[in-house]
Amino acid sequence: MSDDQRPRPQPTPETQYFWDGTKAGELRLQKCGDCEKVYFPPRPFCPACSSRNVATMAASGKASLYSYVIHHRKVPGFTPPYAIAVVELAEGPRMMTNIVDCPQTPQALVLDMALEVTYHKMDDEISLPLFRPAKG
Amino acid sequence: MRQKTVAVVGASETTGLGTIATMSQIQLHADAALNAMADCGLTAKDIDGVACATETPVQIAHYLGIKPSWVDGTAVGGCSFMIHVRHAAAAIEAGLCKTVLITHGESGKSRIAQIPRTIPAGSLNGQFEQPFGPMGPPSLFPIPVLRFMKKYGVTHEQMAMVSVVQREWAGKNPRATFKDPITTDDVLNSRMIAYPFRILQCCLVSDGGGALILTSSDRAKDFPTKPVYILGTGESVESPMVSQMADFTSSQAFSIAGPTAFREAGIAHKDVDHLMIYDAFAHLPLYGLEDLGFVGRGEAASFIAGRNTAPGSKLPLNTNGGGLSYAHSGMYGMFALQESVRQMRGIAPAQIPGAKISVCHGVGGMFSASGTIIFSNEPN
Numbered sequence: 001m002s003d004d005q006r007p008r009p010q011p012t013p014e015t016q017y018f019w020d021g022t023k024a025g026e027l028r029l030q031k032c033g034d035c036e037k038v039y040f041p042p043r044p045f046c047p048a049c050s051s052r053n054v055a056t057m058a059a060s061g062k063a064s065l066y067s068y069v070i071h072h073r074k075v076p077g078f079t080p081p082y083a084i085a086v087v088e089l090a091e092g093p094r095m096m097t098n099i100v101d102c103p104q105t106p107q108a109l110v111l112d113m114a115l116e117v118t119y120h121k122m123d124d125e126i127s128l129p130l131f132r133p134a135k136g
Numbered sequence: 137m138r139q140k141t142v143a144v145v146g147a148s149e150t151t152g153l154g155t156i157a158t159m160s161q162i163q164l165h166a167d168a169a170l171n172a173m174a175d176c177g178l179t180a181k182d183i184d185g186v187a188c189a190t191e192t193p194v195q196i197a198h199y200l201g202i203k204p205s206w207v208d209g210t211a212v213g214g215c216s217f218m219i220h221v222r223h224a225a226a227a228i229e230a231g232l233c234k235t236v237l238i239t240h241g242e243s244g245k246s247r248i249a250q251i252p253r254t255i256p257a258g259s260l261n262g263q264f265e266q267p268f269g270p271m272g273p274p275s276l277f278p279i280p281v282l283r284f285m286k287k288y289g290v291t292h293e294q295m296a297m298v299s300v301v302q303r304e305w306a307g308k309n310p311r312a313t314f315k316d317p318i319t320t321d322d323v324l325n326s327r328m329i330a331y332p333f334r335i336l337q338c339c340l341v342s343d344g345g346g347a348l349i350l351t352s353s354d355r356a357k358d359f360p361t362k363p364v365y366i367l368g369t370g371e372s373v374e375s376p377m378v379s380q381m382a383d384f385t386s387s388q389a390f391s392i393a394g395p396t397a398f399r400e401a402g403i404a405h406k407d408v409d410h411l412m413i414y415d416a417f418a419h420l421p422l423y424g425l426e427d428l429g430f431v432g433r434g435e436a437a438s439f440i441a442g443r444n445t446a447p448g449s450k451l452p453l454n455t456n457g458g459g460l461s462y463a464h465s466g467m468y469g470m471f472a473l474q475e476s477v478r479q480m481r482g483i484a485p486a487q488i489p490g491a492k493i494s495v496c497h498g499v500g501g502m503f504s505a506s507g508t509i510i511f512s513n514e515p516n
Contacts, residue, residue: 007266010257041264041380067283067384070331071275078269081331085268086279086379096265096379106331111286128267 005077008126015042017056022127027059027117029091040093061117063087063131066094070104087115087131101132137400140516142225143356143363146176146349147477149470150241153463154313156343160249162191162199164241164345169200172347176359178235183349185236187224189216189467190251196239206233212373213500214414214467217348218393218507221473222369224350234351241345242465265377273416277502278333280384281419285332287385288434290422292332296323297441298418299336299460304447306457308486313340314461337418339464346470348477353515364480367493368401368510370394378502387499389506390427394497397508398429401493405430409491410479411451412472414498415458421445424497425453428508447486455479455486469498473509480513 011019018041021028031038032046033053045052068085071078083104088094100118102108114134119127148171150156150164159167165188173179185206186193193207208223210216217240224236243250255262270276284290300320306312318336326336356363372392375381382388398405405428413424422436430451431439439445445453456462456475463471476494478484494511 006269007255007262008257009263009267011263012258015263041260041377067280069275069278069281069333070328071269071271072328072330073271073275075269075271075275081328082269084270084275084279084330086384094379096268096270096377098268111282122267 004122006122006128008122014044018042019126021058022119022129023125025119027061027129028056029059029089029093030054031057038091038093040095060090062090062134063115063117065099065109065111065113065115067111068099068109070106070109083109085109085131095129098130099132100130137226137229137369139367139401140365140512141353142228142350142366143353144348144366144477144511145351145356145359145361145363146172146178147347147474148172148175149346149474150344153311153344154342155245156243157246157248159243159343161241161243161251162195162249164243164343165191165196165239165347166199166241168241168345168347169237169239172237172349176349176361178349183235183237185224185227185233187220187236187238188240189220190240190242202237204233206236212505214416214469215498215500215505215507216467217469217473218496218498218509219371221348221350221366221509222371222507225366225369228350228352236350238348238350239345240347240467240470242467243343244465245341245343261377265379273502274329274333274338276378277417278330278419279378280381280503281332283384284419284422288437290437292324293320294437294441295332295337295418296320298415298421299323301440301443301446302415302454302458302460305455305486306461308447309457309462310485312457312462313342314457333417337460339416339459339468340461342463342465344463344465344471346474348473362481362513363515364477365512365515366509367403367512368397368399370396370400370508371506373505374503376501376504381503387423387427387503387506389503390423390497390499393506393508394428397495397510401510403493403510408451408493408495410455410476410488410494411453412476412494412496413453414468414472415454415460416464416468416499418460420499421453428495428497452488455484455488469507472496472498476509476511480511
């Protein structure tokens with residue numbers, strides 16, 4: 001993949017901690033101090049109980065493959081066919097990502113397979129969280 | 137809302153459908169609106185409420201020369217029109233306006249003065265979905281499908297039957313874009329778009345539109361067409377991001393909108409003679425059948441593959457051919473509503489004999505929103 005052409009995310013004041021995390025090699029989630037809900041995507045309040053008493057936390061980076069498509073059309077920054085996947089993090093939330101270090105085929109991409117996070121540096125500010133088959 | 141206090145008295149699609157190189161998007165709205173006005177013998181001066189989605193009510197009211205006292209610009213994707221019907225019925229019942237025009241026009245294929253859909257890089261979609269390579273609905277909407285198939289043991293052949301059966305319905309409709317019969321092999325050998333879905337499991341891209349005119353039922357009998365009464369309505373939204381839908385095997389928005397409409401209508405599933413479930417992609421009828429309670433969890437794929445929604449069945453589904461074979465401008469919900477109205481009037485190309493109740497269920501975005509309308513052709 002020639003990743004420089006990927007759509008570049010623009011951090012906002014509410015999401016900056018997440019992108020600071022991936023830049024530092026850490027996948028950060030948020031957890032509610034009142035109801036203990038762990039959630040994603042970023043918001044400075046709890047979507048389960050509306051509390052503003054939330055804190056960031058480092059996720060384990062462990063995940064499983066929840067669902068995906070293998071896209072066959074041309075998109076700038078991607079070489080088809082490539083999987084657009086949703087993974088379920090060990091902490092519970094799901095996120096969209098790509099699966100790397102793995103053939104982009106239905107045979108290789110098996111639902112519920114164990115994955116681990118890896119980071120793809122787009123530029124000095126943005127590193128994207130991608131996932132690869134878990135080692136060991 | 138009380139049952140049958142509001143009725144559809146005017147309904148029409150655009151004069152043309154498919155490729156309309158002679159009209160901009162706003163003129164498609166106007167073409168459908170003028171056809172609907174002619175259908176019920178009204179003109180712009182008789183309309184006091186306007187609702188639309190691809191254009192704003194400001195643009196449509198000005199273009200058509202309407203001076204509205206009520207507007208609704210709800211734009212939550214392809215089911216916006218179901219939600220417009222719901223809001224319009226409530227507004228008429230509350231006395232906010234008397235006669236509502238709901239318009240849709242979309243130059244989805246020719247793209248003449250179409251308003252571009254952009255995703256800001258700082259939005260949640262822009263930050264947490266777009267960087268991973270989606271390009272529009274065909275790459276996003278089918279993302280939950282493999283989870284649904286795994287959970288319920290659905291085969292690719294069963295999934296392909298959705299397209300096969302809908303093509304059978306389209307074959308009865310001279311206005312359908314694709315009418316030639318297809319087989320499961322045709323579906324499963326068609327060009328791959330986003331595994332597991334191939335081109336014959338994705339909707340068409342069309343130019344077109346439609347319009348509805350609603351008024352109170354006590355006035356409806358004064359119009360030339362058979363009134364189609366609003367029996368029940370529902371709406372909901374979930375998430376702008378398909379990756380964040382709570383359950384990949386069920387739509388939260390469907391599960392609120394559908395049952396709300398059934399409760400309001402006071403009917404049971406066995407009372408339904410005709411069903412439309414917005415089919416932008418082939419999995420949507422499965423989610424719709426299950427979330428609306430027509431079948432149990434995990435039963436929809438074998439239900440459709442077993443021809444229980446095909447011509448001659450007890451639950452005729454997507455009788456115009458659907459978004460897969462009839463037409464799909466980008467926001468298909470208006471076309472589903474038009475088919476329900478035709479069935480209730482008794483004038484559909486594939487007319488269900490004696491149909492009295494039609495359920496019309498829509499989706500917006502990628503499972504982001506939903507609206508359900510239940511129609512009846514019998515007065516109180």
